[in-house]
Amino acid sequence: MNDEKSTSFSAALAELEAILQRIESEETDIDRLADELKRAAELLEICRGKIRRAEAEVTQIVQKLDAPSTD
Amino acid sequence: MTLPLFEETYTVSRLGAEVREFLGEAFRSLWVTGEVQRPALRGGHLYFDLVEKGADDKIVGKLEAVLWRSDGERVRRVLHAAKQEIADGLAIRCRADLDFYPPQGRLRLQVREIDPVFTEGELARRRRETLDWLLAEGLLERNRALALPELPLRLGLVTSLDSAAQADFLATLRESGYGFQVIFVHAAVQGPAAERELASALRALQAAAVDCAVLVRGGGSRADLAAFDSRAVAAAVARATFPVLTGLGHETDESVADRAAHLAFKTPTKAAEFLVARVAAAERRLEEAATALGHGARARLRLDGDRLDAAVRRTRTIEGRVGQAADRLAGLERNLAGVARGRLRHAAAEEAGARRQVRAAAQRAIRAAAAQPERRAARILDFARGALRLAAARLEGGAGRVRLLDPQRTLERGYSLTRDASGKLLRAAAAAAAGERLATQLADGVVHSIVEEP
Numbered sequence: 001m002n003d004e005k006s007t008s009f010s011a012a013l014a015e016l017e018a019i020l021q022r023i024e025s026e027e028t029d030i031d032r033l034a035d036e037l038k039r040a041a042e043l044l045e046i047c048r049g050k051i052r053r054a055e056a057e058v059t060q061i062v063q064k065l066d067a068p069s070t071d
Numbered sequence: 072m073t074l075p076l077f078e079e080t081y082t083v084s085r086l087g088a089e090v091r092e093f094l095g096e097a098f099r100s101l102w103v104t105g106e107v108q109r110p111a112l113r114g115g116h117l118y119f120d121l122v123e124k125g126a127d128d129k130i131v132g133k134l135e136a137v138l139w140r141s142d143g144e145r146v147r148r149v150l151h152a153a154k155q156e157i158a159d160g161l162a163i164r165c166r167a168d169l170d171f172y173p174p175q176g177r178l179r180l181q182v183r184e185i186d187p188v189f190t191e192g193e194l195a196r197r198r199r200e201t202l203d204w205l206l207a208e209g210l211l212e213r214n215r216a217l218a219l220p221e222l223p224l225r226l227g228l229v230t231s232l233d234s235a236a237q238a239d240f241l242a243t244l245r246e247s248g249y250g251f252q253v254i255f256v257h258a259a260v261q262g263p264a265a266e267r268e269l270a271s272a273l274r275a276l277q278a279a280a281v282d283c284a285v286l287v288r289g290g291g292s293r294a295d296l297a298a299f300d301s302r303a304v305a306a307a308v309a310r311a312t313f314p315v316l317t318g319l320g321h322e323t324d325e326s327v328a329d330r331a332a333h334l335a336f337k338t339p340t341k342a343a344e345f346l347v348a349r350v351a352a353a354e355r356r357l358e359e360a361a362t363a364l365g366h367g368a369r370a371r372l373r374l375d376g377d378r379l380d381a382a383v384r385r386t387r388t389i390e391g392r393v394g395q396a397a398d399r400l401a402g403l404e405r406n407l408a409g410v411a412r413g414r415l416r417h418a419a420a421e422e423a424g425a426r427r428q429v430r431a432a433a434q435r436a437i438r439a440a441a442a443q444p445e446r447r448a449a450r451i452l453d454f455a456r457g458a459l460r461l462a463a464a465r466l467e468g469g470a471g472r473v474r475l476l477d478p479q480r481t482l483e484r485g486y487s488l489t490r491d492a493s494g495k496l497l498r499a500a501a502a503a504a505a506g507e508r509l510a511t512q513l514a515d516g517v518v519h520s521i522v523e524e525p
Contacts, residue, residue: 024371051224051353
């Protein structure tokens with residue numbers, strides 16, 4: 001999902017906590033509660049996906065560069 | 072004159088042997104400092120170059136050196152106790168004999184012992200120099216100031232390919248079951264290439280958009296850490312655009328790379344454990360948020376439900392009040408109807424009384440009238456007639472005129488009215504025919520007459 005790529009974990013978590021706060025502080029209209037929960041579920045899915053997506057996966061970039069360091 | 076032919080003449084081997092003897096006595100058991108280069112083990116003997124570098128790392132002195140197998144064991148034990156070992160680039164102070172080897176015409180140092188204190192001091196000096204430089208450049212705290220993501224799942228791993236460090240690090244990540252993605256960049260962690268490869272590996276990761284990079288290495292001697300004390304590696308760590316974690320496998324010392332890094336761990340495994348714990352913490356926070364969200368939403372719904380109930384209760388109260396009001400109103404209506412009916416009854420009674428009174432009065436009047444003598448009845452009649460006339464006159468044109476034309480008044484003043492036989496008023500003398508009977512009315516009676524001839 002594009003959403004998953006564009007949303008960073010911390011941003012998603014922050015949004016999640018904001019929704020939570022709104023719900024708890026009764027800022028949320030009951031009409032919007034379902035929408036908020038839907039969004040929260042999406043965010044949860046994104047975050048869980050990020051954490052659990054795959055087993056440790058190793059991309060090997062065996063460094064061939066032999067360029068002299070610039071320092 | 073001496074003929075050149077009779078002067079002393081050496082063979083190469085004899086000269087070599089004399090040089091060897093001479094040098095062996097002149098340069099015996101000397102302390103020499105230099106940097107080890109290209110160490111190579113052959114047949115148990117360690118061969119290397121001992122060099123001295125001047126400005127710009129230019130070699131200004133170089134001698135071949137050998138550590139014979141017979142000395143090697145003892146020397147290595149001493150070094151090992153100081154957590155050192157002979158490696159490329161290591162600065163050493165050694166006790167050696169200068170030896171010339173005639174078959175090859177080579178001059179070389181036969182190393183008998185190496186002073187670990189000097190090496191330690193050299194490493195410390197070099198470390199201090201690098202640290203001072205980092206501090207002066209404002210680089211020492213730079214990497215620490217970067218924010219480490221809450222969920223560090225995309226990692227750059229810099230270490231030696233197929234090393235124990237790599238295996239340990241990856242095993243810890245795999246065991247966690249989290250979705251780590253590791254971009255591995257090989258770099259030698261010791262030896263002459265280490266400095267350059269470590270620095271360029273870190274730079275290569277800039278393009279990989281990693282959450283953080285991990286620089287690890289298995290255990291090894293303190294001298295092996297030389298590359299991590301170098302300016303090139305320390306600068307690459309400090310200038311990285313992502314946080315760099317180190318796990319360099321040493322218990323006591325801290326390398327400059329550790330100092331410049333975001334976080335330093337003792338071993339690759341500890342670095343991996345830290346990352347796993349961080350991801351676990353993020354997951355925990357997420358699950359807490361999820362749970363709280365459920366509770367929050369339910370609580371919210373409950374709250375709204377309660378509020379709804381309260382509203383219903385309030386509405387019921389209002390309904391009750393309305394009912395009471397309606398009851399009261401109905402009561403009032405009943406009362407009103409009663410009162411009204413009472414009034415009506417009262418009024419009807421009053422009216423009936425009045426009617427009775429009126430009737431009684433009329434009857435009294437009739438009785439009274441009936442009881443009057445004839446004369447009075449006549450007067451009443453006259454009066455009634457007069458009243459009738461008056462009413463008629465009024466109809467014709469006003470009360471004054473009626474009074475004026477009242478013939479009776481005129482007659483009382485002495486005038487009379489004369490009518491002919493048919494009863495018509497006689498208004499002109501010519502209208503009276505001779506012999507006609509006329510009736511002249513006076514105020515108190517009528518005079519009949521007959522018209523004579525005019």
